[in-house]
Amino acid sequence: MAIEDKCSLCNEPAVIRGSENGTRLCGSHLVLDLEGRVQKNIAEHCMVSSGDHIALALSGGKDSTALLLFLHHLQPAWHGVKITAITVDEGISGYREETVMAAKNLTEHLGVSHHIHSFSDYFGDDLDTLLKGHEQRACTICGVLRRRVLTEAARKIGATKLATGHNRDDEAQSVLMNVLRGDLARLVQDSSSGSPGSFLPRIKPLLTITEREVVTYLFVRNYCTDLPECPYTVSALRLEIREMLEELESWCPGARDALIRSRDGMRRYASSLARSGALQVCRECGEPCSGEICQVCKILASLRH
Ligand SMILES: [Zn+2]
Ligand SMILES: [Zn+2]
Numbered sequence: 413m414a415i416e417d418k419c420s421l422c423n424e425p426a427v428i429r430g431s432e433n434g435t436r437l438c439g440s441h442l443v444l445d446l447e448g449r450v451q452k453n454i455a456e457h458c459m460v461s462s463g464d465h466i467a468l469a470l471s472g473g474k475d476s477t478a479l480l481l482f483l484h485h486l487q488p489a490w491h492g493v494k495i496t497a498i499t500v501d502e503g504i505s506g507y508r509e510e511t512v513m514a515a516k517n518l519t520e521h522l523g524v525s526h527h528i529h530s531f532s533d534y535f536g537d538d539l540d541t542l543l544k545g546h547e548q549r550a551c552t553i554c555g556v557l558r559r560r561v562l563t564e565a566a567r568k569i570g571a572t573k574l575a576t577g578h579n580r581d582d583e584a585q586s587v588l589m590n591v592l593r594g595d596l597a598r599l600v601q602d603s604s605s606g607s608p609g610s611f612l613p614r615i616k617p618l619l620t621i622t623e624r625e626v627v628t629y630l631f632v633r634n635y636c637t638d639l640p641e642c643p644y645t646v647s648a649l650r651l652e653i654r655e656m657l658e659e660l661e662s663w664c665p666g667a668r669d670a671l672i673r674s675r676d677g678m679r680r681y682a683s684s685l686a687r688s689g690a691l692q693v694c695r696e697c698g699e700p701c702s703g704e705i706c707q708v709c710k711i712l713a714s715l716r717h
Contacts, residue, residue: 428628439632450482450617459615462491467566468575470497472511475577478626484522500561501530503538507640529565550644556707578616581623584668585653587675600682
């Protein structure tokens, strides 16, 4: 074996090359490295406190699967921290059945309690039905409605935090998407802290982990399953942005990190300006929102016309 194919820390074959310093890691060293980084993220941003009940958004896809594996591994070191996985079944035929099953199998295997909530229970119809004639807005609509189900489901079980599997690539994509849409409000909105009696604090422990690292981690730990792609993502702007960012990163290394840092800077600036602006509640449903009517109610009204 050529030396460049070996792990930088031992003699085992490398499975991944670090993007920043070129360190090559074997399977076991990658697992240790990622577990350490996730733990560090959580500690640095005080994401978990003793006694927390974490509602973990488990779609059954790769990011949320990795997130559950990491948190389940770290859980014994925390005092009285409980984890409940929540899966939202949007009702997307030919896609959701398999991922819901994957989520079920994983939680049974790990012995984590698991709740499944469907769009039909919350909004009267499944996503396929709600979307008829509005397919081009699928991801926006689905994202807003899914967040509402997750928040309510987490509240019902008395959760104190909502954990999602967003990785560094997702985060950079969201920043660029909001910039390209000129959506400053969404760009600077920070859901990490929550506010008493309103938003549930959201935590993203995989924020510094790349998509490639997540996939390699699952592969090494034997949790790599071939799941179908969501049929609606083919039309998504996110896919274009993702390719664009990959190209940008190849000739401008660190571009994704820089985007996220810029966003964080803007958030700090915006929150210092907006301390006085109290959060309002939606006229229709009473949920906290930034205008008169929340996004969920706006979307539901637009789908019914
Ligand atoms: Zn090694
Ligand atoms: Zn509302």
